[in-house]
Amino acid sequence: MNESEQSRAPGHHAARLRRVLAEDSRTAELGVQITVEGAAVHLAGPVASGRHKDELDRVLREAAPEMRVYNDVWVVEADEPGSGEELR
Amino acid sequence: MRIAAVGDVHLDENARGRLRPALERVGRHADVLLLSGDLTRHGTVGEMRVVAEEFSGLPVPVVAVLGNHDHHSDAVPEVTDVLHDHDIEVLEGDSVVLPIGPHRLGIAGVKGFGGGFAGKCASAFGEPEIKAFVRHTVDVADRLRKALDALDADARVALMHYAPIPETLQGEPPEIYPFLGSYLLSEAIDATDVDLAVHGHAHYGAEQGMTPAGVPVRNVAQPVIRTAFAVYSIEP
Numbered sequence: 001m002n003e004s005e006q007s008r009a010p011g012h013h014a015a016r017l018r019r020v021l022a023e024d025s026r027t028a029e030l031g032v033q034i035t036v037e038g039a040a041v042h043l044a045g046p047v048a049s050g051r052h053k054d055e056l057d058r059v060l061r062e063a064a065p066e067m068r069v070y071n072d073v074w075v076v077e078a079d080e081p082g083s084g085e086e087l088r
Numbered sequence: 089m090r091i092a093a094v095g096d097v098h099l100d101e102n103a104r105g106r107l108r109p110a111l112e113r114v115g116r117h118a119d120v121l122l123l124s125g126d127l128t129r130h131g132t133v134g135e136m137r138v139v140a141e142e143f144s145g146l147p148v149p150v151v152a153v154l155g156n157h158d159h160h161s162d163a164v165p166e167v168t169d170v171l172h173d174h175d176i177e178v179l180e181g182d183s184v185v186l187p188i189g190p191h192r193l194g195i196a197g198v199k200g201f202g203g204g205f206a207g208k209c210a211s212a213f214g215e216p217e218i219k220a221f222v223r224h225t226v227d228v229a230d231r232l233r234k235a236l237d238a239l240d241a242d243a244r245v246a247l248m249h250y251a252p253i254p255e256t257l258q259g260e261p262p263e264i265y266p267f268l269g270s271y272l273l274s275e276a277i278d279a280t281d282v283d284l285a286v287h288g289h290a291h292y293g294a295e296q297g298m299t300p301a302g303v304p305v306r307n308v309a310q311p312v313i314r315t316a317f318a319v320y321s322i323e324p
Contacts, residue, residue, distance in 0.1 A: 028157070028160065045291065045311070046291060046310075046311035048100075049102040052098075076314065077314045077316075078110055079315050080117070080315065080316060081117065081317065083319075084090060084118075084319030085319070086320075087283070087320055087322050088323070
């Protein structure tokens with residue numbers, strides 16, 4: 001971790017990475033959860049495809065090459081529903 | 089009347105075809121399919137073509153509102169035209185009435201906007217940017233109210249991207265609730281006789297809630313419902 005990253009609070013570091021994922025045109029991602037713990041960044045939450053999960057990984061590693069990335073993002077289910085809800 | 093609904097599908101070329109197998113069977117479950125916005129990732133014409141092809145040619149009518157992602161490339165007229173070219177209705181302060189058997193289902197839709205909820209919302213005071221923000225959310229809610237009011241139908245549905253109540257946001261950090269919806273949308277819903285309100289936008293929210301007047305509200309963001317679409321039955 002370089003000196004400026006070391007001096008940045010984990011919350012601020014996570015906020016910077018969140019903005020990177022939102023503003024990079026390859027990801028445009030506002031919905032994943034990002035947590036920074038020491039030299040590791042954890043990603044969690046739902047995405048629309050496996051390739052998008054891979055893009056998140058790629059963009060994050062470019063933005064924070066010194067960090068370990070744990071990508072726990074999951075691809076949203078796309079099955080038919082089992083039943084509906086009756087509203088009264 | 090059986091209403092299928094989903095939002096926040098965020099389709100791009102990478103996700104083409106994922107929903108199609110389930111969508112082709114939507115006629116077994118529902119009479120109409122509502123899309124509550126954030127259909128694309130960046131709001132480009134190319135991505136909206138993927139959306140249009142995914143949701144066209146289905147056995148039921150498809151009615152949509154756009155979401156904030158669909159506005160990201162400043163190409164709203166162009167992406168709207170793509171959906172229209174594929175017979176997908178797009179609502180923004182207007183409505184459509186669909187015949188379902190002997191009955192008429194009215195759907196009024198807006199994207200909506202933020203602003204926050206009762207007691208914790210923005211006011212039209214201070215800098216021009218804040219006043220513009222609040223003025224926009226007031227105007228949007230007013231357009232929804234007028235569109236609902238004008239509906240001549242046996243049952244009415246309000247379709248939005250942003251949330252009208254905080255209950256369907258539970259799971260999201262409370263600090264961002266003002267960016268996720270506005271209580272003015274629930275005021276618009278409660279000012280008319282609405283049977284169901286549907287929205288998206290909050291991927292970590294809860295599916296079920298209710299307006300102060302008792303109108304069922306459902307968050308149909310795909311990460312919330314975890315299926316290709318949810319189905320709700322209402323009595324006309």
